[in-house]
Amino acid sequence: MKTSSVFPLLLITFSLLKVAASEEGFCSSPYSVVNSDTDSNTLYWKVTNPTLSPPYLREKSRSGLPPFDVERFIFVVQGAVTVSNASGASDKLIVDSYAYLPPNFQHSVKCDASATLVVFERRYASLENYVAEPIISSTEKQPLLETPGEVFELRKLLPTSLAYDFNIHIMDFQPGEFLNVKEFHYNQHGLLLLEGQGIYRLGDNWYPIQAGDVIWMAPFVPQWYAALGKTRSRYLLYKDVNRNPL
Numbered sequence: 001m002k003t004s005s006v007f008p009l010l011l012i013t014f015s016l017l018k019v020a021a022s023e024e025g026f027c028s029s030p031y032s033v034v035n036s037d038t039d040s041n042t043l044y045w046k047v048t049n050p051t052l053s054p055p056y057l058r059e060k061s062r063s064g065l066p067p068f069d070v071e072r073f074i075f076v077v078q079g080a081v082t083v084s085n086a087s088g089a090s091d092k093l094i095v096d097s098y099a100y101l102p103p104n105f106q107h108s109v110k111c112d113a114s115a116t117l118v119v120f121e122r123r124y125a126s127l128e129n130y131v132a133e134p135i136i137s138s139t140e141k142q143p144l145l146e147t148p149g150e151v152f153e154l155r156k157l158l159p160t161s162l163a164y165d166f167n168i169h170i171m172d173f174q175p176g177e178f179l180n181v182k183e184f185h186y187n188q189h190g191l192l193l194l195e196g197q198g199i200y201r202l203g204d205n206w207y208p209i210q211a212g213d214v215i216w217m218a219p220f221v222p223q224w225y226a227a228l229g230k231t232r233s234r235y236l237l238y239k240d241v242n243r244n245p246l
């Protein structure tokens, strides 16, 4: 893998609301949305617009660094990779393991055999006096969290502290379980169904989904999931958090 094209071929950039790269990079919508001719000004116009890429790494490949001020999250779906820091200390990430690399953190991601990763990258929204630290861990090491009113099992892969401007949730549903509420919120989601199958409602549309399917949910899209099939549904979910969306 060459440095110049970090994640070739499969890089998917989700352009929500026709977001263009403005002077604020990924993080704002074009002025045409804000300065539309309508009488009412748009109250909500920011989207975080990260990139989500499911790269397949071939043997002996190595990643470059993300652009300046861009943070990176990688999760191993198949195979294994080695993440090293600038001092040469390295961790081997196997399936279900992940790494959070803060913006401008020198590192390399290497692959001896092949691997499939989920990679989220977004421009970090910094907050004075808060510093995001690198994290290496795995889903199984994370505690189950309370989900009042809901039956699914929830784990969060990143700390909920203010230093972090997004989180990754792992959500498990047994067959027949479903979200109690239809959700509706400003946060965006990028979802990868890791296991199982079910039906996702987005607005008034219903999508049968199965392991390997990816969904991007724009702000304020009504959303709901029901797990079908005979085995557990597990999905990985990106969510922007801890920053004022306005």
Ligand SMILES: *[C@@H]1O[C@H](CO)[C@@H](O)[C@H](O)[C@H]1NC(C)=O
Binding pocket: 085, 086, 087, 088, 089
């Ligand atoms: C690399 O990781 C090792 C082990 O965690 C740590 O002691 C060292 O300070 C790290 N170096 C950098 C530059 O982050």
